[in-house]
Structure formats: structure tokens, C-alpha cells
Amino acid sequence: MSDIALHRYLPRLPEAALQEFTEWCVVEQAKAAGYDFTPDGSKLNNLQPGEYVPQLVDQFMKVKPDPIKAGLVAAIAGKEADQHALSGLAIVADFVSLYVKYLIPKDGIPPEQAEQALIKAGQEQCEKLIQIAQKYGVAF
Numbered sequence: 459m460s461d462i463a464l465h466r467y468l469p470r471l472p473e474a475a476l477q478e479f480t481e482w483c484v485v486e487q488a489k490a491a492g493y494d495f496t497p498d499g500s501k502l503n504n505l506q507p508g509e510y511v512p513q514l515v516d517q518f519m520k521v522k523p524d525p526i527k528a529g530l531v532a533a534i535a536g537k538e539a540d541q542h543a544l545s546g547l548a549i550v551a552d553f554v555s556l557y558v559k560y561l562i563p564k565d566g567i568p569p570e571q572a573e574q575a576l577i578k579a580g581q582e583q584c585e586k587l588i589q590i591a592q593k594y595g596v597a598f
Contacts, residue, residue: 462584464555464583467591469548470591471594473506473511475591476550477547479551480555482590483551483554483583484554487583490579491558495517501513508547511551512550515554524565532557559583562575563576
């Protein structure tokens with residue numbers, strides 16, 4: 459598994475940055491896992507990050523191209539996120555980033571390729587998180 463520990467940095471971000479990162483994970487990065495997700499903007503308009511993020515994640519979690527894999531990955535990501543002991547939107551962003559990352563390796567590929575897919579996904583998340591953090595004046 460990729461060892462980029464994004465969960466260490468999530469609590470340092472403002473809620474707006476966590477919202478942006480979560481949205482990027484579910485709209486952009488999830489495409490690599492076969493998810494073509496377009497949020498229902500009518501349910502998200504004018505919501506503050508504390509309401510927006512849970513609503514966005516709820517919409518995303520209802521899209522399951524492979525419900526068995528999605529369920530297994532949700533359990534793994536949930537268990538790992540729980541171990542990180544975050545709170546608020548940081549734990550939601552952590553769970554979503556793990557969930558999307560672990561969905562990316564395709565079923566049936568050799569373990570080496572799966573590991574490379576996880577590393578690449580983790581690197582992409584790290585790069586995006588740094589970019590968003592800089593936008594909000596947070597340095598890691």
C-alpha cells in the first residue's frame with residue numbers, strides 16, 4: 459500500500475479546502491476507478507462545507523458500478539479512517555480519499571500493478587492536497 463499519510467495534514471486545512479479536496483476525489487479521481495459521478499448541484503447549492511461535504515459524499519456513495527467491490531472497499535477505508543482518529547470534515551475527507559484510492563486498482567490485475575496503481579493514486583492525492591492547501595495559505 460502507498461504510504462503517503464494524508465490524514466496527518468487534513469486537520470490543518472480549513473473546511474473550504476476539505477470541501478474542495480473531497481469534491482476533487484469524488485468527481486475527478488474517481489474516474490480512474492470507473493465512476494462517472496456528477497453531483498446534483500440543486501442539492502448542494504448554497505450549502506456551507508459542513509453540510510456540503512456530507513451531502514456530496516452521500517450522493518457519491520449511492521453510485522456503485524460494482525456494489526460488492528464498493529462495499530468491501532468502504533469497509534477497508536472506514537476501518538483505516540477510524541484508526542486515524544480524526545474528527546469533523548477531516549475524517550470525511552480521509553475516508554473518501556482512501557475509498558477512492560482503493561477503488562482504483564482493477565479486479566484481476568497482478569498485485570504489482572495494483573500496488574503501482576495505489577502509489578500513483580496516493581501521489582495524485584498528495585499533489586492535489588498540496589495545491590489546495592497553498593491556495594488557502596496552508597503550508598505543509
